Amino acid sequence: MSSDFEGYEQDFAVLTAEITSKIARVPRLPPDEKKQMVANVEKQLEEAKELLEQMDLEVREIPPQSRGMYSNRMRSYKQEMGKLETDFKRSRIAYSDEVRNELLGDDGNSSENQRAHLLDNTERLERSSRRLEAGYQIAVETEQIGQEVLENLSHDREKIQRARERLRETDANLGKSSRVLTGMLRRIIQNRVLVVILAIILVITILLAITFSVRRH
Numbered sequence: 001m002s003s004d005f006e007g008y009e010q011d012f013a014v015l016t017a018e019i020t021s022k023i024a025r026v027p028r029l030p031p032d033e034k035k036q037m038v039a040n041v042e043k044q045l046e047e048a049k050e051l052l053e054q055m056d057l058e059v060r061e062i063p064p065q066s067r068g069m070y071s072n073r074m075r076s077y078k079q080e081m082g083k084l085e086t087d088f089k090r091s092r093i094a095y096s097d098e099v100r101n102e103l104l105g106d107d108g109n110s111s112e113n114q115r116a117h118l119l120d121n122t123e124r125l126e127r128s129s130r131r132l133e134a135g136y137q138i139a140v141e142t143e144q145i146g147q148e149v150l151e152n153l154s155h156d157r158e159k160i161q162r163a164r165e166r167l168r169e170t171d172a173n174l175g176k177s178s179r180v181l182t183g184m185l186r187r188i189i190q191n192r193v194l195v196v197i198l199a200i201i202l203v204i205t206i207l208l209a210i211t212f213s214v215r216r217h
Contacts, residue, residue: 004058005055005058005059005062005070008051008054008055008058009055009073009077011051012048012051012052012055012077015044015047015048015051016048016080016081016084018044019041019044019045019048019084019088020084020087020124020127022037022040022041022044023041023084023087023088023091024124025037026038026041026091026092027091038091038092041088042088045084045085045088048081048084049081052074052077052078052081055074055077056074058070059071059074068141069138069141069145072137072138072141073134073138076130076134076137079130080127080130080131083123083126083127083130087123
């Protein structure tokens with residue numbers, strides 16, 4: 001499932017980069033090309049929204065204990081999407097002003113182009129800053145996950161060591177029990193041998209007594 005999310009994530013990154021580049025080019029294009037570029041950007045924005053929806057669905061299927069990092073990334077992507085839409089609206093407003101100025105014969109195109117260019121540069125810097133912040137946040141979350149994994153491994157190692165100690169104690173107890181049972185069996189055998197010897201002696205004594213008694217008669 002995470003591989004699907006990463007695939008959507010890569011597609012979204014490529015698509016937003018193309019949209020950013022095209023939005024920056026809109027104010028500098030001739031009127032005919034601007035109209036076509038605006039339509040193209042609108043289509044790509046819709047595609048980017050669909051990718052965000054797919055990514056959101058993938059995040060909802062992630063277990064709650066692992067969802068935090070992906071949710072933060074989704075918030076960053078949604079903010080980036082909102083910024084792209086804002087930039088596109090500004091670009092379209094500048095484009096509409098230029099069309100109006102051309103129809104009215106206004107000579108204010110150069111100032112509008114300069115203003116749009118300055119806005120574009122400012123927005124690029126802001127997007128770069130947000131991406132750096134998002135990357136730093138991802139790195140921090142990844143480090144936290146790594147620390148949690150190491151702590152879990154440490155706990156597991158302690159459990160394994162305690163289990164080994166218990167096994168050693170069990171082996172020692174079994175050895176002691178085995179020695180005790182061996183001693184008991186040895187005593188039982190010795191007692192039985194003594195009983196047999198005593199029985200034989202008793203039988204011999206009885207036989208001897210009977211023999212002496214018969215001879216006297």
